[in-house]
Amino acid sequence: MIDDHINACIITKGSILALGNSHAIEIGHININFAGIDCYCGNQGCLETHIAIPQILKKAQSIAKQYADSSLNKEKISINDFCQAINLQDPIAVDILEKVGRQIGNTLAVMVNIFSPQLILIGSPLNKVKNQLFPVISKQIRQKSLPCYQNNVSLVATKFNNEGTILATAIIKDALYNGSMLAKLMAG
Numbered sequence: 001m002i003d004d005h006i007n008a009c010i011i012t013k014g015s016i017l018a019l020g021n022s023h024a025i026e027i028g029h030i031n032i033n034f035a036g037i038d039c040y041c042g043n044q045g046c047l048e049t050h051i052a053i054p055q056i057l058k059k060a061q062s063i064a065k066q067y068a069d070s071s072l073n074k075e076k077i078s079i080n081d082f083c084q085a086i087n088l089q090d091p092i093a094v095d096i097l098e099k100v101g102r103q104i105g106n107t108l109a110v111m112v113n114i115f116s117p118q119l120i121l122i123g124s125p126l127n128k129v130k131n132q133l134f135p136v137i138s139k140q141i142r143q144k145s146l147p148c149y150q151n152n153v154s155l156v157a158t159k160f161n162n163e164g165t166i167l168a169t170a171i172i173k174d175a176l177y178n179g180s181m182l183a184k185l186m187a188g
Helices: 053-064 079-087 091-115 125-144 165-178 180-187
Strands: 119-122 154-157
Touching: 053 079, 053 091, 079 091, 079 125, 091 119, 091 125, 119 125, 125 154
Parallel strands: 119 154
Antiparallel strands: none
């Protein structure tokens, strides 16, 4: 999930990989810049401080102020404004999206090397520009993961983009697969 926070959920053999009392894997707190921006988790340079939606919009707005002709040079921009700017080939938005794609692609390449997934689902408001974003992510995965793993993985946009929906869906799917939901429904 790429939204206000950056999270992942791993499903393997029909079950959610649980970590303690959580199903979320906090990939947003993987360090990508040791001298980077302070994160609320106490570290510096976490992935989330660079590619979470609020940070993307903040960066876009800051850069756009220097360019009067940018479609992002507004008092306040939304994720829809940002995606529209990408579709209009605004160079600021395109550059930021490419950096986001490289950063998430590098992180996913590590996960591909560890888990060898067949499918990576991405839920994000940025899925509105998936045709521009996914090739950048895929390129990083191809360049940074082992060939024996990268050939079997596909990127797919989820049909929902709200934060938390991927994790909730994974938990429901897990309950369906392991029978606990059916047992509770049958018990009344």
